[in-house]
Structure formats: structure tokens, C-alpha cells
Amino acid sequence: MRGVHDMGGLQAGPVERVEHDYQLWEKRVDALMVLLSRKRRFTVDELRKGIESLPGDAYDRLTYYERWISSITSALIHRGTITIDELRAKLADIERRPDGPKAGTP
Amino acid sequence: MMDNISHSHEGPDPHAPRPDHDDTLTHHKRLEIAVRELLIEKGILTADEIREAVERMDARGPHLGAKLVAKAWVDPAFKARLLENGSAAAEEAGVQMDQPTRLIVVENTPQVHNLVVCTLCSCYPRMVLGIPPDWYKSRAYRSRAVHEPRAVLAEFGTQLADEATVRVHDSTADMRYLVLPMRPKGTEGLDEAGLAALVTRDSMIGVTTL
Numbered sequence: 001m002r003g004v005h006d007m008g009g010l011q012a013g014p015v016e017r018v019e020h021d022y023q024l025w026e027k028r029v030d031a032l033m034v035l036l037s038r039k040r041r042f043t044v045d046e047l048r049k050g051i052e053s054l055p056g057d058a059y060d061r062l063t064y065y066e067r068w069i070s071s072i073t074s075a076l077i078h079r080g081t082i083t084i085d086e087l088r089a090k091l092a093d094i095e096r097r098p099d100g101p102k103a104g105t106p
Numbered sequence: 107m108m109d110n111i112s113h114s115h116e117g118p119d120p121h122a123p124r125p126d127h128d129d130t131l132t133h134h135k136r137l138e139i140a141v142r143e144l145l146i147e148k149g150i151l152t153a154d155e156i157r158e159a160v161e162r163m164d165a166r167g168p169h170l171g172a173k174l175v176a177k178a179w180v181d182p183a184f185k186a187r188l189l190e191n192g193s194a195a196a197e198e199a200g201v202q203m204d205q206p207t208r209l210i211v212v213e214n215t216p217q218v219h220n221l222v223v224c225t226l227c228s229c230y231p232r233m234v235l236g237i238p239p240d241w242y243k244s245r246a247y248r249s250r251a252v253h254e255p256r257a258v259l260a261e262f263g264t265q266l267a268d269e270a271t272v273r274v275h276d277s278t279a280d281m282r283y284l285v286l287p288m289r290p291k292g293t294e295g296l297d298e299a300g301l302a303a304l305v306t307r308d309s310m311i312g313v314t315t316l
Contacts, residue, residue: 008225008276012249015261019239024160025135028142030237031159035151044279048227064228064243066134073137082144090140094131 004056026065171234172305221312223251229277262313285312
């Protein structure tokens with residue numbers, strides 16, 4: 001069966017020539033991918049497997065780097081690099097930070 | 107909120123914290139912060155490594171591909187090496203590959219026009235062009251480039267001679283294609299740097315010509 005990611009040859013509308021400047025958080029997702037694969041903590045195939053496993057509606061709804069961070073997160077949990085409990089605790093901690101989005105900037 | 111970068115010296119300070127421009131904290135932005143902080147706490151990554159990786163990506167862009175194209179135009183021996191083994195020739199020209207993926211350079215001629223796509227995801231010659239534009243990753247481009255490339259080219263304002271063959275290259279994680287566009291007429295007097303300035307990103311993806 002054709003996966004949602006496998007769209008070559010399908011009908012589609014005109015190419016909208018949109019571009020945007022990548023936000024810092026998107027570049028950091030990219031950096032995580034590059035560094036984790038260099039350290040052999042993660043592979044490009046795992047990234048793709050995670051993205052291709054997204055349900056069709058999620059695949060279309062998420063932006064490019066939203067798909068990446070979803071995939072990276074599941075792979076790291078699957079590998080045992082981080083645990084779900086650690087992730088939950090960290091997300092709750094981020095939620096409690098008074099200065100919101102700025103808090104995570106290194 | 108720019109107050110964090112007020113200590114910068116002459117020119118941009120490479121170590122200054124960068125403003126985020128992110129005014130809303132979405133679920134996925136939270137995930138990025140959480141995963142990054144956990145990896146740093148566990149000693150798997152450092153904040154410096156992450157910042158340096160962002161800076162390395164920021165430094166990449168179409169000027170690198172343009173440099174290879176201009177060099178190939180003026181140096182036939184280099185062009186032969188570039189077409190033979192793109193990764194090795196790029197390294198030779200001082201462009202760092204630092205990825206195990208192969209760079210494959212395909213040459214446009216009056217008879218053959220090349221177009222690059224990645225139907226399955228968004229594989230792109232990042233090492234020589236930087237991060238891909240949004241349209242390259244779009245459903246429309248990925249779906250249609252392989253079965254109606256001329257229609258897609260027309261949307262980019264590119265008209266080819268009827269007798270020209272259009273060759274579409276579908277990239278993978280292991281193979282990244284770069285188009286070597288044809289050198290524009292009337293550029294005989296230009297040096298390598300002058301020629302490089304003429305080479306556009308889109309011409310190296312193959313959606314436009316020069």
C-alpha cells in the first residue's frame with residue numbers, strides 16, 4: 001500500500017512558490033538530527049521511518065520540522081535514550097516557566 | 107526582545123543569544139526544548155555543539171553550489187571530475203560534505219534538461235544549497251515533478267525547446283542531485299567569481315535556466 005509520504009506521480013494543484021526564513025527552533029531541530037546521527041545515537045532511516053509512520057492527517061497537518069521533532073522524540077524514547085517519564089516531567093517544567101518561549105533558548 | 111545581544115562587539119557576535127521570533131509556544135516547540143534540554147542534561151549533546159551546528163547550517167547556501175558551477179564552467183578538467191564524483195570534486199573545491207550522502211551532479215545541455223525532486227520526503231543537496239525552500243517539500247511539487255515536469259517548469263516560467271529531453275532525478279537519503287546549468291551566452295569576459303554571482307539556487311534545482 002502506498003504510504004502518505006509516497007506522493008510521486010499523484011495529481012496535485014499548482015506549485016505555490018512559498019518560502020520562509022527558518023525559525024531558530026527549526027534550525028535547532030535540524031541541529032539535533034545532524035549531531036545525533038554524527039554521534040550514532042540516531043539514523044536518517046529512523047528519522048524517515050518515524051515520519052512515514054505518522055497518520056496521514058498528521059503528516060499533512062504538521063510542518064516539516066514538526067514532523068522531524070516528532071520522529072526524533074519517538075526514536076529517542078524507543079532507543080531508551082530518554083524515557084517518557086523524563087519527557088513528561090520536562091514538558092511540565094517548561095509549562096511552569098514564567099517567561100514562556102524564551103526559556104529554552106541556549 | 108533584543109536586550110540579550112546588546113554586548114556584541116564590532117560586527118555580529120557569533121556567540122550572542124539569538125532572538126527567537128517565536129511568540130507562541132506550540133506543542134512541537136515545547137518538544138524541541140524538552141528533548142534538547144534532556145540530551146544536554148544527559149551529557150549526550152552540549153549547548154555549544156547545538157549552536158555551532160546551527161551556525162554551520164546558516165553558513166551553507168546556494169553560494170557553495172554556485173562556486174562549483176562557476177569552477178566547472180571555467181575549468182573543463184574540474185567539470186569532468188565534478189560529473190564523475192560530485193562529493194570528491196566538491197571537497198577538492200573546499201566545500202565540506204560532512205554527510206555520508208553522495209553528491210551527484212547532472213549537466214544541462216541544449217538536448218537534456220535536468221530537474222531534481224524528492225518524491226518520498228525532501229532529500230536535497232543541503233551541503234551545497236543549504237536548507238530547501240518550502241515549495242520543494244510541498245505535496246504539489248513532489249507529486250507532479252515526476253509525471254508532468256514541463257507543466258511544473260512552466261509554473262516557474264521555464265520554457266524548454268520541444269525537442270529537449272527532460273530528465274527528472276528523484277533524490278534519496280543517500281543520493282543528492284545538483285544540476286549544472288548551462289553557462290549563459292555573453293559571459294566570456296567574466297571571471298569565476300563573476301560567473302558564480304549569476305548562478306541561482308533554482309537553476310541548480312533545475313526549475314529554472316540561466
